[in-house]
Amino acid sequence: MAGRNPLSWVSRVADWFEQRGVYVPGEDNHTVDPWRDFGWLIVAWLVGCGTFILFLALAV
Secondary structure: HHOOOHHHHHHHHHHHHHOHHHHOOOOOOOOOOOHOHHHHHHHHHHHHHHHHHHHHHOOO
């Protein structure tokens, strides 16, 4: 039943982004990598867009 939890899906996607690289505080000599530095923000944006699309689909 744990595989059907939507929050675990979101966490799994965010973990996938974080596995691509982790930001180390104090390490200022690296370039900005959006997948590494903004993984949770990207996941939140995808979930928000999906929710908005689902809301519009159900509203019709």
